[in-house]
Structure formats: structure tokens, C-alpha cells
Amino acid sequence: MKTFLFKTQQTLERPLTEVFEFFSNAHNLAEITPPWLHFEVLTPAPIEMTVGTRIDYRLKLRGFPIRWQSEITEWNPPHFFADEQRRGPYRLWRHTHTFDEVKGGVAVGDTVEYAVWGNELIGRLFVRPDIEKIFAYRAEQLNGIFH
Secondary structure, three states: OOOEEEEEEEEEOOOHHHHHHHHOOHHHHHHHOOHHHOOEEOOOOOOOOOOOOEEEEEEEEOOEEEEEEEEEEEEEOOOEEEEEEEEOOOOEEEEEEEEEEEOOEEEEEEEEEEEOOOOHHHHHHHHHHHHHHHHHHHHHHHHHHHO
16 A cells, blocks of 8 residues: 655644644634535534544545544644544545644644555545645634634
8 A cells, every 4th residue: 555645834823732722622623624625523522532532524525425533543732642544535544743832832743644545646636635735724724723
């Protein structure tokens, strides 16, 4: 299985605890996800975040309805956590979120290791551009929320 890696980082001018608290609430994900995905968290609030927590979502990917389930596989507040797809559109989706105090705020890092169905061409032509658009939107939203 061919895997791909996507990484991004941005600095938010807020305290570490405030930034981590926002990200540790799974229901805030809808706020930073592009509207064209029609993203909805199905798991009722409050969601207790810990290793083993599973969260269910519904979205539309290129117009197709998708059910997605992720599981928290690492949890080390307020420095990092990781989630992995248990059900969804990818062969593999492992997303690590990092939070590092830096001068003037918090460096928020995202590392996504993923694999797609089909061949490498599908990953490069369709999946990678979508991921880049999703995370660009996310960065804009986070700048608005935290500035």
C-alpha cells in the first residue's frame, strides 16, 4: 500500500491551554471544515477525549455521502494527540496534531499519513488537492477564531 504524507503548521497567538482546549472538543471540527464537505459530528456532546474514544461523522466528499469514524490513538494534553480512521473513504488516515509553545503563541502542527483506494494517480490528482484545500480553509478559519 502506497502511503502519502501531508504536513502543515501555523502559529496562533493564544495560550497553549486555550488552543488545545479548542482542538480537544471534536464538535469544533465542524467550525473549521469547509462548507462544501457538509460535515457533521454525529457523536453526541460531550465527548470525553481519551485513547480509544471513537467519534462518528457524516460528510459529502465530491458529492458522495460518507460515514467516517475516527479513533483517538494517542492523547497527551496539551502537547499532542492522534486519531486514525476506523471507517471512511481512505485505506489509511492517521492524523497527528501537535501543539508547541513558541514566542508569541502556539505552533499548531498537522501531520497526515494517508493511503487511497486505486492508484497513485488518484492520490495526486484528486485526493491531495482536496486535502490541501481543506487544510487551507482550516488555517483561515483558525486565524479568524484566534486573532
